[in-house]
Amino acid sequence: MLPDFFSVRKVRLETDDTFTLELAPAGGRQPFPFSAGQFNMLYVHGIGEVPISISGDPGKPGTLVHTTRAVGAVTRGLRTLKKGDVLGVRGPFGVGWPVQQAEGHDIVVVAGGIGLAPLRPAIYQLLANRDRYGKLVILYGTRTPADILFRKEIEAWRARLDVEVYVTVDRATDSWHGNVGVVTKLIPKAPFDRTRTVAMICGPELMMRFTALELDKRGVETDHIYLSMERNMKCGVGLCGHCQCGATFICKDGPVFRYDAIKGLLSQREI
Amino acid sequence: MHTLEPLLAEHPFLKGLKQEHLELLVGCASNVRFEAGAFVFRQGQEANHFYILRDGKVAVELFAPQKGAVAIDTYGEGDVLGWSWLLPPYHWRFDARATEPTRMISLDARCMRTKCENDHDLGYELMKRFARIIEQRLDATRWQLLDVYGVRS
Numbered sequence: 001m002l003p004d005f006f007s008v009r010k011v012r013l014e015t016d017d018t019f020t021l022e023l024a025p026a027g028g029r030q031p032f033p034f035s036a037g038q039f040n041m042l043y044v045h046g047i048g049e050v051p052i053s054i055s056g057d058p059g060k061p062g063t064l065v066h067t068t069r070a071v072g073a074v075t076r077g078l079r080t081l082k083k084g085d086v087l088g089v090r091g092p093f094g095v096g097w098p099v100q101q102a103e104g105h106d107i108v109v110v111a112g113g114i115g116l117a118p119l120r121p122a123i124y125q126l127l128a129n130r131d132r133y134g135k136l137v138i139l140y141g142t143r144t145p146a147d148i149l150f151r152k153e154i155e156a157w158r159a160r161l162d163v164e165v166y167v168t169v170d171r172a173t174d175s176w177h178g179n180v181g182v183v184t185k186l187i188p189k190a191p192f193d194r195t196r197t198v199a200m201i202c203g204p205e206l207m208m209r210f211t212a213l214e215l216d217k218r219g220v221e222t223d224h225i226y227l228s229m230e231r232n233m234k235c236g237v238g239l240c241g242h243c244q245c246g247a248t249f250i251c252k253d254g255p256v257f258r259y260d261a262i263k264g265l266l267s268q269r270e271i
Numbered sequence: 272m273h274t275l276e277p278l279l280a281e282h283p284f285l286k287g288l289k290q291e292h293l294e295l296l297v298g299c300a301s302n303v304r305f306e307a308g309a310f311v312f313r314q315g316q317e318a319n320h321f322y323i324l325r326d327g328k329v330a331v332e333l334f335a336p337q338k339g340a341v342a343i344d345t346y347g348e349g350d351v352l353g354w355s356w357l358l359p360p361y362h363w364r365f366d367a368r369a370t371e372p373t374r375m376i377s378l379d380a381r382c383m384r385t386k387c388e389n390d391h392d393l394g395y396e397l398m399k400r401f402a403r404i405i406e407q408r409l410d411a412t413r414w415q416l417l418d419v420y421g422v423r424s
Contacts, residue, residue, distance in 0.1 A: 113420035143420040170415045172342045177370050180330060180345040182411045189349070204419040 001237070003043045003088025006064060008081050014067060015147050018114055019079055020055065023064040026086055031061035036121035037096025037228060037256045041236045042066065043088030044077035051233040051251070052078075053118035054092060059128055064089065067117035067149070093236045094255050097122040098226060102198040106134040108190060108220070110211050112183055112203020113142050116149045118228050118255075119202045123157070130162055137190050138165045141183025141207070145169055145176045164191055183207065184214040194219035200256075202228040209266045212259045225259035275300045275376055282323060284351050284400055292393045299382035305329075305369035311352070312363045318355035320377045324348055327373025332366045340366065343415070344408070354401050356380035 006023040013019050025032065034054050043049040050072070056065025070079040081087065099122050107126060111119045126136055138157060142148055148167065158165035166186045168179035179186070183203075197220050201208045208227045215225055229250050234242040238252035245265050248254070276297045279285055285293065303322070305311055311322065311329055322329075329352055330342040343365070346352050352375070355363050361380065387394030 141420075143418065147420065168345075170418070170420065173338070174330075174332065174340040174342065174368075176342060177328075178345075179328075179347075180342040182414050185411065189347075206414070206417065206419050210414065 001090065003041070003049075003090045005086050006089045008083055008085045008087070009063065010083065011081065014149055017071075018067060018069050018149060020065060020067040021078065021081065022056075023066070023087070023089065024062070025064075032064050032089075032092070033061045034058060034092040034121075035096035036099055036125050037118060038092035038094045039118075039230075039233075039236070039255060040064070040066065040089050040091030040093070042074070042078060043090070044074050044081075045087070047077040048074045049088070049090075050074040050078075051093075051230070051236055053228070053230070053255075055117040055120050057124040058121050059124065067114070067120075069114055090236060093251055095253065095257075097200050097228075097256050098198065099125045103129075103132040104134070104196075105224075106137070106192040106197040108137045108139065108187075108192050108197055108199040108215070110139045110183060110187075110199060110201045110203075110215075111141075112207035112211075113147065114149060115201075115203030115207070115228070116140060118230075119200060120150065120153075122200055127157070127160075127163070134196060135192050136163045137192050138163065139183055139186045139190060140165070140167045141169070141186070141203075142167075143170050145172055145178070166190065182210075184210050187211070187214045187218055197224060199225045200228075201226065205229070205231075205266065212263075212266075216259075222260040222263065223258055226256055227259055227262070228255045229257055229262065229265075230255055275302065278325070278376060279323075283349070284323065284404075288396055289392075292390070292396060295386045295390065295393055296378065296383075299379045299386065301377050301379075303375050303377040305373045305375070307369055307371045307373075309369050311367040311369060311373075311375075313366050314363055316363050318353060318361045318363050319380045321351065321353035321356050321380060321383075322375040322377055324350050324352060325374040325376060327375075328370045329367050329373055329375075330370050332368060334366065340368075344411075345370070351401075351404055354405055356383070357398070357401055 005026040007026045009024045010022040039051045039053045041049050052066045052068050055067040070076045201211050232242045233251045234240045236251045238249040243250035326348050329346045331344040332340040332342050
């Protein structure tokens with residue numbers, strides 16, 4: 001429950017409102033192994049703590065990477081950190097993406113907005129072990145071209161011969177020559193075999209709900225669709241109950257869930 | 272002689288259409304091509320066609336003062352473009368511009384409306400199909416209106 005101390009090695013502005021912190025353990029501690037899809041509780045001294053998904057490469061645990069938006073007191077505090085500043089880290093917590101269980105399958109990764117950040121570790125792992133999977137399709141939707149996260153990396157993934165990448169934006173000016181429209185529009189034509197596909201989805205909950213429905217409509221089995229839920233997590237260890245929905249703790253039993261297990265939760269209004 | 276009938280017959284949008292109805296459609300169909308940057312139609316013009324994209328890409332745009340042309344949707348291979356031809360006053364509501372060299376099957380709207388009036392079964396079949404398209408686009412538009420990727424979402 002006590003945080004470890006990490007120092008900021010690098011701060012990178014990704015878009016107007018999204019930034020990445022690269023952290024190293026303070027005092028020469030051991031590397032920080034984690035699974036793709038897990039999160040840490042980041043503590044900013046004097047302000048508070050917030051759950052943020054790990055967005056780095058599980059194959060490079062020496063650097064801890066987090067990407068987030070400055071939308072609340074703690075994340076605004078994270079945004080003010082500079083190289084050398086120290087923050088507290090508790091974790092890693094939670095159940096991650098089923099990267100290993102998905103071997104032998106086609107993989108569809110569907111990300112919306114900043115939802116690409118929690119999925120990026122899974123993408124790194126899939127690419128590092130590319131020959132263990134069938135087709136790899138990445139679908140990404142965001143607000144405008146200026147909001148495309150990790151754009152250079154997306155372009156590098158798209159340049160590969162063994163990955164299909166499709167990007168769409170909700171709206172654009174005439175200088176954008178790519179797709180415009182909601183991310184679910186990309187699903188009917190995406191080149192994967194529905195009978196042997198595992199899907200991993202992360203983004204705003206409304207986007208995940210409609211994406212899962214569209215994948216289901218396309219014929220992907222609902223027990224082969226995974227979502228990352230990020231609701232109300234406070235302690236990260238299943239004690240405070242803030243993220244509890246019935247018998248399920250988002251922090252402990254998730255944040256990655258199989259769609260068929262939490263389908264009902266997605267449409268419950270009072271949660 | 273090559274006709275467009277095989278292309279139309281294979282298209283998912285027209286799947287299940289009776290052969291006699293398909294033949295009526297073929298009579299209104301022609302191949303068209305637009306270079307990158309060319310307008311397929313402009314807002315306010317008469318909606319005299321609808322299109323089935325064979326390849327390329329078309330952006331549907333709305334011109335907003337001080338913002339310029341804002342693309343609100345794009346269509347690619349296999350998509351159907353245009354439903355303003357169905358409902359009076361038969362005027363396009365938006366601009367549509369090819370963003371890359373684009374080939375389409377164009378179906379003449381006046382020809383189609385006449386045939387639908389004469390054969391209500393054909394009219395009903397097309398209405399069902401276009402209603403589905405309009406429903407999908409309305410759902411997507413509502414989602415875009417919510418700005419789900421915005422800071423407060």
